[in-house]
Amino acid sequence: MTDDDLAGRRILVVEDETIIAISIENDLQALGCEVVGPVAKLELALRLAQHEALDAAVLDVTIRGGNVYPVAEQLLVRGVPFALASGYSDWALPDNLQALPRLTKPFTKRELEDQVRSLIQGAALRPRTPPR
Template sequence: MIAIELEDVLRALGCTVIGPVAKLVDAIELASTESLDAAILDVTIRGGQVFPVAEILLERDIPFVFASGYGDWALPENMRDRPRLTKPFTTVELEEQIKLLCAQAMKRKMR
């Protein structure tokens, strides 16, 4: 249900949604091969934690936000400064983060 709500909010903001992806191996493949402007990563994903996906996005300079109920202690040190939607988050908080990610994506494209 949460994934459907996220998709609805993202589409209402004009985003094209790729996903959701429930398995780590599939998320790694998508992050490695798809043309992405930005991503929302739930820290816990079937098959482990999403940090390998985050590393790929960092290497590709694709902005992302973590969705997590965990505190900083649960994130790798090099990712503790990444934006985070703290669960449970509101639609307004989601919209704010998406707007920030879109702004980052536009800056990236202009380089």
């Protein structure tokens, strides 16, 4: 997969730490992705997860307003692939999210790129539900 394969891909970024959010946004834009967000609040993240056309998402587990689990559940329903970003171990996640892709904080630009490429490649194999 080349950078052209990521060009125009819409990636939802949910992250409440400003410096980390800006870093993720810059890294994804450098790959040619279109960043949806970044958003820091659960309510807005959930609306975007429900209504935006998305190719993938990077979700910080703990954000303003609670944890990101309702957003993850919505993305699962829609078939949008995502990675959970967290410094916590798997045991801190609900059972149904433990086997999903993870970015362990702190993660590098290369780890982010590899994860997004993997999400996009895997998405081509799954049917998706359009936004409502």
